[in-house]
Amino acid sequence: MDAAKRYFRSPAAVIGLVLLLVVIAMAISAGILYPRDPLALAGRPLVWPFTNPRFPLGTDNSGRDIAAQIFYGSRISLLIGGVATAIAIAIGTLIGAFAGYYGGWVDNILMRITEAFQTLPNFVLLLVLVAVFGSTLTTVTIAIGVVSWPAPARLTRAEFLSLRNREFVQAGRTLGMRDLQLILGEILPNALPPVIVYASVVMALSILLESALAFLRLSDPNVASWGNLIGLGRDVLRVQWYVSAIPGIAILVTVLAVSLVGQGLNDALNPRLKSR
């Protein structure tokens, strides 16, 4: 409870939480506020924002409601951000846990693989994955998860290295617990908090990666995604710059919210570092 109290004492963390709740509320209410397909034609193309009460944020190049796309886009961003992060953290903790617990040649091989993933620019790897497996929502989400695991793996490994010879682990070993029991049941719960905090960074980066991919028209074109809309707006950037501007602000706010919440959690869970 102390941690929660500390969290709410920081204004930045509270602002982040409020912003994140707003984005989540948008994702939930999208279907209620805009029951029609957000990618269906709704009116005249390129209506400026605040000029027509039917389209508070205007319409895009082909006459689709921008507000509806923003609301539905929050679903895609949260979904891809959430699932890709879960994949990255799952792979990362697993590899980091085994590398850190066993050490020796297991560590050597796993860290070589991690290094290989870190040496190759992750956006380039993402391009390769999309080129090979195509760009549907599922493949893009998995691909983002697959390129984002090395950092959590290194973090988990470091935690395991410092925990594996503590008394409680030795006690477990004396009791005759198997390696897997020790890794999953004893060490992992203790190693997880910093990894969970780091998940906010992974999530922020995943949302940015997906929007960049969508902007390049390499993500799923059949869903209302913020990056897609920015890419579309690029064709009419000279005059109707608002088509690109509005979804960009949505991405900015979401990523900001996720990082603020992450930082708030970090400060609340590690109070000694707070003074920095």
Next chain:
Amino acid sequence: MRILSLAGRRLAASIPTLFLILIGVFLLLQFAPGDTVDALMAQMGGGDAATARDLRKFYGLDLSLPAQLANYLWRLVQLDLGFSSIYGKPVATVILERLPPTILLMTASLSFAFFFGLVFGVIASRAVNKWPDTLISTLGLIFYATPSFWFGLMAIVVFSIYLQWLPAGGFEDIGQVQSGFWRVLDIARHLILPTLTLGLIFLAIYLRIMRASMLEVLNLDYVRTARAKGLDETRVVMGHVLRNALLPMVTLIGLQAGTMLGGSVVVESVFSLPGLGRLAYESVIQRDLNTLLGIVFVSALLVITVNFVVDLLYARLDPRISAEG
């Protein structure tokens, strides 16, 4: 000399990593729909199965997978990256043509992010929890959350369309042929917006790390000693704190090299710069897998090179590292 051998050893250790990457990506690309011959046939406007078979034989695509991989790696050792059927040139030539703009862009962005990250980080740490710190830290958070391609587009709207100060894209003015000094100036003008766009997120990261690292070093005993012997604040910061606070920043350059190269894919597309990143994007669109594999090789090589340089720099900043080696 010791520094060199230390960094050289790490360089040697990265060769297996490089091969691991190449073998992994090579195998991955086998799952891609369509091969070089399909792309080539499409370019020729179709053809019969016999031609396709002959072509596959010519390119060695009828061999077994391990044989193809061995062939590829052997050619790679001879620095032969294969042939791009889309560009009608060897892949190595295509990549070499596209390398200069990317290296220029990365160097410029890195210098921009490093320099201003350092300056703002120092300012923020000197006024910790006062308004300059709050302002700089808030800006840093916002920059970190800004999608680079969106910032680039908005910069084009403001600086190229409304104010008409800077060009909206391209590497140089192709309307008039320039040489010498004027050409350099022209290219620099074209690179201002891309540099800001690519550097922004790194500026945010650097200033955060610099601030934290300054605060850490400022609390150490030797800084108290420096103050106690009567040095003024400027001297303490410039002469004693800065050098040690810089170490995490330098580490970060190596860690971020790959991210920066990835970021240039997007930035080069926004500003239509003829660089490596744009080539990567084009080769995905055109299914030019040979070129894509070549880019994977070259970008991994670039990251390894940057890390080698960082190792050298690191040893220079902190003499203890080379002494222990």
